[in-house]
Amino acid sequence: MKSDSAFANRFGAKVSLAGSGEGLFLVIARLSDPAPRVRALGGQVVMRLNGTKLMARMGLNQALTLLKEPGIDKVGGVHLDVERYHKFLAAQRGGGAPSV
Amino acid sequence: MASVGHELLNVPLPEMVMKLGLGVAEAQRALDENSVETAKLLADTTVPLVLSITQTIAADGTVSYTSQDPVTVSLLQIGLMPTFYQFAEATIEVTMDIKTTTSRETNVNVSAKAKVGFAMWSASVNTDVSHNRKFGKEVHGTSRLVTRMVPVPPPARIEPVMNTVDNRPVPTN
Numbered sequence: 001m002k003s004d005s006a007f008a009n010r011f012g013a014k015v016s017l018a019g020s021g022e023g024l025f026l027v028i029a030r031l032s033d034p035a036p037r038v039r040a041l042g043g044q045v046v047m048r049l050n051g052t053k054l055m056a057r058m059g060l061n062q063a064l065t066l067l068k069e070p071g072i073d074k075v076g077g078v079h080l081d082v083e084r085y086h087k088f089l090a091a092q093r094g095g096g097a098p099s100v
Numbered sequence: 101m102a103s104v105g106h107e108l109l110n111v112p113l114p115e116m117v118m119k120l121g122l123g124v125a126e127a128q129r130a131l132d133e134n135s136v137e138t139a140k141l142l143a144d145t146t147v148p149l150v151l152s153i154t155q156t157i158a159a160d161g162t163v164s165y166t167s168q169d170p171v172t173v174s175l176l177q178i179g180l181m182p183t184f185y186q187f188a189e190a191t192i193e194v195t196m197d198i199k200t201t202t203s204r205e206t207n208v209n210v211s212a213k214a215k216v217g218f219a220m221w222s223a224s225v226n227t228d229v230s231h232n233r234k235f236g237k238e239v240h241g242t243s244r245l246v247t248r249m250v251p252v253p254p255p256a257r258i259e260p261v262m263n264t265v266d267n268r269p270v271p272t273n
Contacts, residue, residue: 023183026138026145026175049145055180076138077183078175079251085179092151092171092266 025063028053028074034066041066116192120245124187127247131185135254138182142175149173181254189248194241201236 025043027034029052035045043058043066055078058066067075148170156164209228215221 026141026180028141049147049175053145074137074141076134076141077185077251078138078142078180079183081179081181083179084181088173088178089151 022057022059023063024078024080025056025058026053026074026076026078027056027066027072030071030073032071034072037066037069037072113192113194116194116243120190120192124190124247128187131249135182135184139176139254142180142182145175146172147175147178149178184252184254185249186252187247188250189246191244191246193244193246195243197240199238199240203234203236205232205234206230207232 024046027038029037031052033051034056035048035054038045038054038056038058041058041062043056043062045054046057047055049055060077063075063077066072149172150167150170153165153167156166158164207228207230209226209230211226211228212224213226214223
């Protein structure tokens, strides 16, 4: 991905970002549903949290592009800690009180 | 005349390294702040989680489903963690293309004067030779800064340890 910021252009610099595949991102919009914007960039909505929050799967370049769009408040990279998830499920199902 | 080696020594490498280091540190701080902010949002965002659904097949073959009461949990509790990044490598490459030219210019001015008078004569010849040596230098330089970031595990104590005390009655089948 090539980024052409005003700062870089002023100095004749070329800034390039090489991503490494897709990742999971927490996307928060200010007012409206961010899902259409995520899909328009080629992302996939994994989980809707409420009207303005969702989890999406997309590349870093798409996430950075989404972050610049008006109305988008936050795009933060997240990942699922599977071990923690299983501990949580075990605690809930078993009725015990293990540390999670 | 400046040598190529001298030109290379003139490259402000220590300053470039210092600024790269400061830039990396500033970027690292911004990345960490972003990850911590994401952690807060994950902790503040709750979802109702249905942990089990019971399927009951009656004697007449009808199927019914009853779901367990949902448990409200935060995204952080169920294992969604912010991704932390760390700068693993930073490289500075400086490429210089130096071209030097030397030219020598020689000017010779010759003037002669002669006078003839009453029983006398005189003559003079003036020669003025000047050498002018010109140096030309062209320096083209490019620099390239490369940084590599890698995701790293979040800090171990990013969230408090959660202990669950479940006082729900044991379901009877």
